[in-house]
Amino acid sequence: MRHLRAMSIASVLALTGCDDSTTSEAPQADASAPPITIDGAAPPAPPPPGQDAAAPGPLTPAGLYVTDYSSSAVLRLDLEDGTIQKTYGKQGTGVGEFSRAVGLAVTDRHIFVADRNNHRIVRLVDLADADWKEWKISDTAEPYDVAAYAAPDGSEKLLFSDYTAKKYFFGDGVAFAGAPTAGATIQFNACGVALKAGGEAASAGCSSAFASNVIFVPSSGAELHKDGFNRPDALAYMPDGTLLIADTGNNRVACALGPSAGKFGSTGINTDLQFQGLAAVTADAKGRIYVADSGRNRIVRFDDCKGTNPKVLFDDQPTIRQIARIAAIGPR
Numbered sequence: 545m546r547h548l549r550a551m552s553i554a555s556v557l558a559l560t561g562c563d564d565s566t567t568s569e570a571p572q573a574d575a576s577a578p579p580i581t582i583d584g585a586a587p588p589a590p591p592p593p594g595q596d597a598a599a600p601g602p603l604t605p606a607g608l609y610v611t612d613y614s615s616s617a618v619l620r621l622d623l624e625d626g627t628i629q630k631t632y633g634k635q636g637t638g639v640g641e642f643s644r645a646v647g648l649a650v651t652d653r654h655i656f657v658a659d660r661n662n663h664r665i666v667r668l669v670d671l672a673d674a675d676w677k678e679w680k681i682s683d684t685a686e687p688y689d690v691a692a693y694a695a696p697d698g699s700e701k702l703l704f705s706d707y708t709a710k711k712y713f714f715g716d717g718v719a720f721a722g723a724p725t726a727g728a729t730i731q732f733n734a735c736g737v738a739l740k741a742g743g744e745a746a747s748a749g750c751s752s753a754f755a756s757n758v759i760f761v762p763s764s765g766a767e768l769h770k771d772g773f774n775r776p777d778a779l780a781y782m783p784d785g786t787l788l789i790a791d792t793g794n795n796r797v798a799c800a801l802g803p804s805a806g807k808f809g810s811t812g813i814n815t816d817l818q819f820q821g822l823a824a825v826t827a828d829a830k831g832r833i834y835v836a837d838s839g840r841n842r843i844v845r846f847d848d849c850k851g852t853n854p855k856v857l858f859d860d861q862p863t864i865r866q867i868a869r870i871a872a873i874g875p876r
Contacts, residue, residue, distance in 0.1 A: 602669060602670075603652055603653070603876075604650055604651065604652055604653060604654060604655055604669060604670065604873055605620065605629075605670055605873075606623065606873055606874025606875055606876050607620040607621060607622060607623060607629060607872075607873065607874065608620070608621040608622070608623050608626075608826075608828075608834060608843070608857070608870060608871075608872050609621075609648055609650050609655060609870065609871045609872070609873070610648075610836070610843070610858075610864060610867060610869070610870050611645040611646060611647070611648045611657060611867075611868040611869045611870075612645070612864050612865055612866060612867065612868065613644060613645065613646060613865075613866045613867070613868035614865035614866040615634070615635070615864075615865050615866075616633055616634060616635045616636075616641070616642035616643055616644060616645045617631055617632065617633045617634065617642070617645070617864075618631075618632050618633050618642075618645060618648070618655070618657055618668075618671055619631045619632070619671075619863070619864065620671060621843070621857065621858065623828055623872060623874060623875055624875075625857065626843065626856075626857025626858045628863055630670075630671050631671075631863070632668075632671030632672070633645065633671075637662055639673050639676045640673045640676065642657065642659045642662065642666070643659060643660065643661035643662045644659070644660040644661045645657050645658070645659055645660070645868065646658050646660050646687075646688055646689065646868045646869060647660075647665075647687060647688055647689035647690035647704065647705075647737075647868075647869055648690065648868075648869040648870065648871045649690045649691050649692035649702075649871055650692070650871040650872070650873040651692050651693070651694040651700060651717070651873070652694055652873065653669070653694060653698075653700065654667050654668065654669060654692065654700065654717060655667070655668040655669070655670075655671070656690050656692050656702065656717065657690070658687040658688060658689060658690045658704060659678075659687070660686055660687060660688060660707075661686075663680060663681055663682060663683060663684065663685045663686065663687070664678045664679055664680045664681060664685075664687070665678070665679045665681065665687055665690055665702070665704060665715075666678050666679075667679070667717070667720055677720055679715070679720050679721060681706075681713075681724065684708075684709075685706050685709070686706055686707045686708045686709070687704050687705070687706060687707075688704075688705045688706070688707040688734065688735055689704065689705045689734075689735060689736050689737045689778065689869070690702060690703070690704040690705075690737065691703045691704070691737045691738050691739040691745075691779075692717055692739060693739040693740070693741065693742075693743060694717075698718075699716070699717075699718055700716070700717025700718050701714065701715075701716070701717060701739060701743065702714065702715040702716065702717045702724075703715075703727075703737045703738075703739050703745055703747075704724075704737060705734035705735060705736070705737050705747065706734055707733050707734055707735065708733070709734070710733060710734050711726055711727070711734060712726075712727040712734055712737060712745075712747050713725060713726055713727060714727055727745070727762070733749060734747065734749070735748050735749060735776075735777050735778070736748035736776065736777055736778040736779040736790070737779060738779035738780050738781050738787065738788075739781070740781045740785055740787075741781070741785070744761065744764065745761070745762055746759065746760070746761045746779050746781075746787055747759075747760050747761075747762070747779070748760070748776045748777065748778070748779050748789070749776070758773070759773065759776060759779070759787070759789055759800070761787070761801065764801070766801060768789075768800060768801075772794070773789070773791050773793075773794070773798075774791060774792070774793025774794045775791075775792045775793035776789050776790060776791050776792060776793075777790055777792040777823065777824075778790035778792075778823065778824040778825055778869065779825075780824075780825050780826045780827060780871075781827070782799070782802065782804055782827040782831055782833075783827065783829060783830075783831050784802055784803050784804055784831065785801075785802045785803070786799050786800070786801065786802025786803060786804040786805070786849070787799070787800050787801045787802060788825045788826070788827060788833065789825070790822050790823065790824055790825045790835075791809075791822070792821070792822050792823065794809075794810075794811075795809055795810055795811040795812075795818070795819040795820065795821070795822045796808070796809040796810065796819075796822070797809050797822070797825055797833065797835055797846075797849075797851070799849035804831070804848065804849045805849065806848065806849030806850045806851075807849070808846070808849070808850060808851025809822065809835070809851065813840060816844050816854035816856060817851050817854065819835070819837040819839065819840065820837060820838075820839025820840045821837060821838040821839025821840070822835065822836070822837055822838075822839075823836045823837065823838040823867050823868060823869070824836040824867065824868065824869045824870045825870075826870045826871050826872045827872060828872040828873075828874060828875065829872075829873075829874055829875060829876070830875065831848070832845055832846065832847055832848075833845065833846045833847075833848070833849065834846075834857070834870055834872055836867040836869070836870045837867075838866055838867050838868075840859075840860065841858075841859075841860040841861075841864065841865075841866070841867065842856060842858055842859045842860055843856070843857045843858040843867065843870065844856050844857065845857055
């Protein structure tokens, strides 16, 4: 195994395809694209007693899910102690195989994986071949990140980025077929995406030009490029609606556009508040924040947006070679 502790930030970004030194302009929405909104209708009426309209099948097992970019595997870890509960997948093109698994989203019903080099998104209930369903986007699509939102009526909305096409697309997580709906066309490589409960969409650019250091939240009009971001690669929403940002180039976690404002982290290897290649962030149902550091090959959990009470859940074990994304579901 190649040791990752000494990897530079530039090396981590190059491996994930996010080190793009081309000059870019500020993001511009495609005027012909539909507005980026998800749920404009009123919530559905509650189901009759004894019926659960949002429970068509078994629940996705609670845990911290991880994509390994090098091995093309997906893993589930225990939320409390980081114990690896299940490992699934290998390099390839068939069922149970991925080629550069990157993006990851988890709802109560499904696990979604952006299978970058196979040009598809894969849907699972648990990490097993029997649950496998794939959506081949196109022969040239490069799905990089994926986010999902489960509505109260049992429907699921998907948002995914096409890295080289510089576009974001929406899809139906239940039908999981057909042509996706194009959202914004932008001027930088499309990386991180997030969907908020209720449907607000957020996206991030991750190339090295200044204009791409933008967190773009189309439905609110927010552009956070003046916040000093440096190649932000991953996004996630906390339960209270705060946007979590993996500010990769600064090795910093930022919380914005919500009640849990704060920042923590810096470049280094000496403390649990230092990172060497911050790759991804997520939050569980309790609002605890999980940070994936590819450079140190570890995952650390924090209690809040101030970085308090760090707990290392995974620390440079050969089971995972290069963490790409993490996503938490539970505890229930």
